[in-house]
Amino acid sequence: MRVSDLCLRYRRNDPWVLAEVALDLPPGSVTEVVGPNGSGKSTLLRVLAGLLPPTRGTVTGRPAVVGYAPERFPAAQPFTVAGYLRHLAAIRRADPEAVEEWTSRLGMEHLLGQRLSDLSKGSAHKVGLAQALLCRPGLLILDEPFAGLDSAARAEVALTVDAIAAQGGIVVASDHQGDLRALPNVTRYEVKDARVRPIATETAEPLLNLSVRLPLSRAGLLAAQLRAEGHEPLLSQDDQVGADTRTPEAAE
Numbered sequence: 196m197r198v199s200d201l202c203l204r205y206r207r208n209d210p211w212v213l214a215e216v217a218l219d220l221p222p223g224s225v226t227e228v229v230g231p232n233g234s235g236k237s238t239l240l241r242v243l244a245g246l247l248p249p250t251r252g253t254v255t256g257r258p259a260v261v262g263y264a265p266e267r268f269p270a271a272q273p274f275t276v277a278g279y280l281r282h283l284a285a286i287r288r289a290d291p292e293a294v295e296e297w298t299s300r301l302g303m304e305h306l307l308g309q310r311l312s313d314l315s316k317g318s319a320h321k322v323g324l325a326q327a328l329l330c331r332p333g334l335l336i337l338d339e340p341f342a343g344l345d346s347a348a349r350a351e352v353a354l355t356v357d358a359i360a361a362q363g364g365i366v367v368a369s370d371h372q373g374d375l376r377a378l379p380n381v382t383r384y385e386v387k388d389a390r391v392r393p394i395a396t397e398t399a400e401p402l403l404n405l406s407v408r409l410p411l412s413r414a415g416l417l418a419a420q421l422r423a424e425g426h427e428p429l430l431s432q433d434d435q436v437g438a439d440t441r442t443p444e445a446a447e
């Protein structure tokens with residue numbers, strides 16, 4: 196997929212939100228866009244998804260199936276979660292099991308009977324992600340996908356991004372949380388002053404994923420130290436936490 200000489204402004208005579216943007220998004224790539232608030236990340240993502248026409252320039256080679264998860268899911272709709280997702284699955288001709296698959300993977304089966312308008316912010320965000328994933332997208336656009344998600348869902352979204360790219364799909368996401376950086380081969384661009392520029396990788400040295408298990412009480416301090424050094428630690432809680440920790444003898 197290729198973006199050439201893309202310029203966008205919302206109204207005639209308004210300042211350009213995006214100017215002379217050129218991007219190459221090859222199959223199998225994961226691209227992260229960063230930038231200050233209001234710099235144009237969501238605008239760029241909507242143009243890539245085909246939801247907003249560029250004022251000038253072109254987007255070519257967009258895969259036929261596009262999944263788009265907005266930063267804020269519009270929850271003020273008179274449907275239940277199940278009704279909404281099943282309706283979308285039907286009109287997008289998704290697998291009949293897709294709704295069950297994604298609600299289970301995102302840990303939201305218990306929400307199926309709830310009205311969209313009654314959902315918490317994080318739950319509504321999960322519905323936005325689920326609808327984007329129903330159709331196995333060839334292009335997946337995620338606007339702040341990790342915001343407000345519990346750790347299990349965050350890990351699931353990161354795995355899904357990795358799997359879609361491994362199958363030759365294209366993923367583009369904004370991600371203030373930095374969860375995507377735990378994935379290998381993520382290309383980063385900064386959106387600033389209407390331009391979109393690649394961010395150079397800091398080092399040519401090979402990178403390594405280091406996984407550490409430690410008590411919850413010490414994790415916060417270590418994570419803070421790592422962040423102070425410019426790393427982005429990916430935290431996930433052990434499944435065993437909260438389980439019966441007595442020895443088998445004591446439990447009898």
Ligand SMILES: Nc1ncnc2c1ncn2[C@@H]1O[C@H](COP(=O)(O)OP(=O)(O)OP(=O)(O)O)[C@@H](O)[C@H]1O
Pocket residue numbers: 205212230231232233234235236237238239266
């Ligand atoms: N529908 C719209 N009509 C007019 N202007 C808009 C519209 N949507 C966004 N803008 C303007 O375009 C600029 C870029 O907004 P955008 O939402 O793309 O930024 P962003 O980088 O995603 O911000 P944030 O990090 O806060 O989510 C802002 O000045 C915003 O006010």
